[in-house]
Amino acid sequence: SQKIEQNSEALNIQEGKTATLTCNYTNYSPAYLQWYRQDPGRGPVFLLLIRENEKEKRKERLKVTFDTTLKQSLFHITASQPADSATYLCALGGPSNAGNMLTFGGGTRLMVKP
């Protein structure tokens, strides 16, 4: 069965450092992978989408890599700030998933300390 793994332990880093979060998957051939941010008691907020034929994508302080051979995506936040503290979810979509359905990982909680 499909399995998406994110580090369930919280990641604690110092402000200004780069945070790196990992998303690994098995038994899946996604057409794209998405990263979301979720704050407590709120719905997820879309951050970045990367397609299977893309190696890397950037948006401001965010960078996502996608290695379909390793079946892994890395999510980086450079120059991290306390406001970046949240839970980050990776989600995989198509073609194994019908339509635009997404399958989510368990999320990793990031804590950025001042």
Next chain:
Amino acid sequence: GAVVSQHPSRVICKSGTSVKIECRSLDFQATTMFWYRQFPKQSLMLMATSNEGSKATYEQGVEKDKFLINHASLTLSTLTVTSAHPEDSSFYICSARDPRGGNEQYFGPGTRLTVT
């Protein structure tokens, strides 16, 4: 960016009653919306795919007679939890894809349901 709203944000109901949750796409039309459930410290679990003008598609293990979904227009989907029980207490979130964009989904703020 695309905006999705949900109403209510919080609801408390008694066991045995029914609760309706609304999901609206505010600035785009969505032929498909998705309903998720999230228990504390767990990830989002897809419950069903809501299709405008046709029946919803439910995920395995989700009772369609208990979780009624109606997608009556291109901007509104509703989820009704019928005969609610305390174990139905959860965080319910909807999402939709803006057809003008790519595959990214936009989520509502969620509805916290507590069944007493």
